[in-house]
Amino acid sequence: MTTHQEDGWQEIRDGVRALCERFPDAYWRDKDRERAYPAEFVAALTEAGYLAGLIPETYGGSGLPLSAAVAILSEIHRSGGNGAACHAQMYTMGTVLRHGSDDQKARYLPEIAAGRLRLQAFGVTEPGSGTDTTSLKTFARRDGDRYVINGQKIWTSRAEHSDLMLLLARTTPREETAKRTDGLSVFLVDLRETIGKGITIRPIRTMMNHATTEVFFDDLEVPAAALIGDEGKGFRYILSGMNAERILIAAECIGDARWFIDRATAYAGDRRVFDRPIGQNQGIQFPIAEAYARTEAANLMVTKAASLYDSDQPCGPEANMAKLLAAEASWQAADMCVQTHGGFGFAEEFDIERKFRETRLYRVAPISTNLILSYLAEHVLDLPRSY
Numbered sequence: 001m002t003t004h005q006e007d008g009w010q011e012i013r014d015g016v017r018a019l020c021e022r023f024p025d026a027y028w029r030d031k032d033r034e035r036a037y038p039a040e041f042v043a044a045l046t047e048a049g050y051l052a053g054l055i056p057e058t059y060g061g062s063g064l065p066l067s068a069a070v071a072i073l074s075e076i077h078r079s080g081g082n083g084a085a086c087h088a089q090m091y092t093m094g095t096v097l098r099h100g101s102d103d104q105k106a107r108y109l110p111e112i113a114a115g116r117l118r119l120q121a122f123g124v125t126e127p128g129s130g131t132d133t134t135s136l137k138t139f140a141r142r143d144g145d146r147y148v149i150n151g152q153k154i155w156t157s158r159a160e161h162s163d164l165m166l167l168l169a170r171t172t173p174r175e176e177t178a179k180r181t182d183g184l185s186v187f188l189v190d191l192r193e194t195i196g197k198g199i200t201i202r203p204i205r206t207m208m209n210h211a212t213t214e215v216f217f218d219d220l221e222v223p224a225a226a227l228i229g230d231e232g233k234g235f236r237y238i239l240s241g242m243n244a245e246r247i248l249i250a251a252e253c254i255g256d257a258r259w260f261i262d263r264a265t266a267y268a269g270d271r272r273v274f275d276r277p278i279g280q281n282q283g284i285q286f287p288i289a290e291a292y293a294r295t296e297a298a299n300l301m302v303t304k305a306a307s308l309y310d311s312d313q314p315c316g317p318e319a320n321m322a323k324l325l326a327a328e329a330s331w332q333a334a335d336m337c338v339q340t341h342g343g344f345g346f347a348e349e350f351d352i353e354r355k356f357r358e359t360r361l362y363r364v365a366p367i368s369t370n371l372i373l374s375y376l377a378e379h380v381l382d383l384p385r386s387y
């Protein structure tokens with residue numbers, strides 16, 4: 001069985017694992033079957049203060065560095081749980097913290113830290129723009145002391161379980177801007193006041209339990225005070241949070257990969273076929289060992305990226321590589337784990353098929369493997385831009 005003392009934050013890891021023991025496989029299996037939101041788990045994490053870990057102490061949080069959040073999310077996934085129900089709060093909060101006004105920070109952050117407000121929804125992707133974010137069409141028109149917003153988002157996860165949504169919208173048409181990244185703005189939309197009054201949310205059923213939705217804006221009015229930072233500079237505000245997002249999702253993938261490796265190792269030792277444990281066959285043990293090596297290598301990149309982030313150094317390449325390598329490692333470990341379990345890999349009660357479906361997401365979202373490779377080719381290796 002693998003141990004990971006060397007990853008640090010052991011006290012936090014132990015605390016998260018103890019909390020996760022209250023939410024065993026059967027809990028997640030039932031939620032998955034019903035496509036139900038794990039509200040009890042999110043409430044327990046909030047109550048224990050883990051979701052406020054990154055909020056500075058002045059605003060009621062614990063003021064922990066990103067590497068502590070890496071430990072929290074990684075251990076949730078290693079325990080068989082799924083941080084996707086609430087992970088966004090950890091990185092969307094950063095946009096308010098870095099770019100919000102003093103007033104916005106004082107109003108929202110202590111409430112989020114106390115668990116009285118949920119900032120779980122992040123509306124960027126649109127059906128027509130996809131990965132090409134700057135071509136998004138949702139438009140916020142200034143009208144006196146308010147903005148009127150029209151458009152549509154897709155894959156806005158947790159919108160039904162959030163009080164606030166961080167929304168990226170155009171405030172100047174793309175053709176009127178010097179750069180395509182200009183003219184986008186970020187808004188903090190209070191969903192409690194607006195659902196049914198300009199916002200319609202429709203759930204999308206997916207192959208795993210993810211509480212994702214499409215959101216329609218129809219003459220939604222928000223106060224001008226909902227704007228974060230300067231109008232037109234929203235794209236760079238969102239970008240500044242993306243490294244944290246990538247590192248945290250990579251941490252979840254490391255947790256998933258370790259869960260698959262633990263399960264496969266245990267099963268390979270127990271299951272006897274032809275009068276010997278299947279794990280005695282190199283055809284079974286080599287894929288497990290390979291998954292282990294790839295996971296630990298990917299984890300080194302996650303650790304490096306988090307450490308650069310925490311010391312305020314540039315970490316774009318490392319954050320992207322961490323996400324790429326960890327998502328590939330968890331997917332490989334998932335496939336290996338199904339293969340190791342033979343037919344039982346497909347049985348709901350073994351939970352492997354559930355985790356297999358869950359971890360598959362991260363080769364596509366929040367950024368796909370191809371787009372990370374394009375980023376590395378263009379921005380690190382100086383190759384010509386491909387799109």
Ligand SMILES: Cc1cc2nc3c(=O)[nH]c(=O)nc-3n(C[C@H](O)[C@H](O)[C@H](O)COP(=O)(O)OP(=O)(O)OC[C@H]3O[C@@H](n4cnc5c(N)ncnc54)[C@H](O)[C@@H]3O)c2cc1C
Pocket residue numbers: 121122123124125129130131132154155156157158206210212361364365366367368369370371374386387
């Ligand atoms: C379950 C789920 C939850 C999500 N949650 C959120 C959320 O909370 N908020 C939010 O804003 N978004 C969310 N997303 C959206 C997610 O970020 C996007 O799905 C992802 O970025 C890919 O964009 P797309 O689906 O539009 O694919 P597309 O952009 O249509 O791309 C389709 C495929 O083509 C590839 N491709 C596109 N362009 C190129 C290129 N130039 N070179 C090579 N390959 C290319 C992509 O890699 C991808 O594999 C979620 C998605 C899912 C499925």
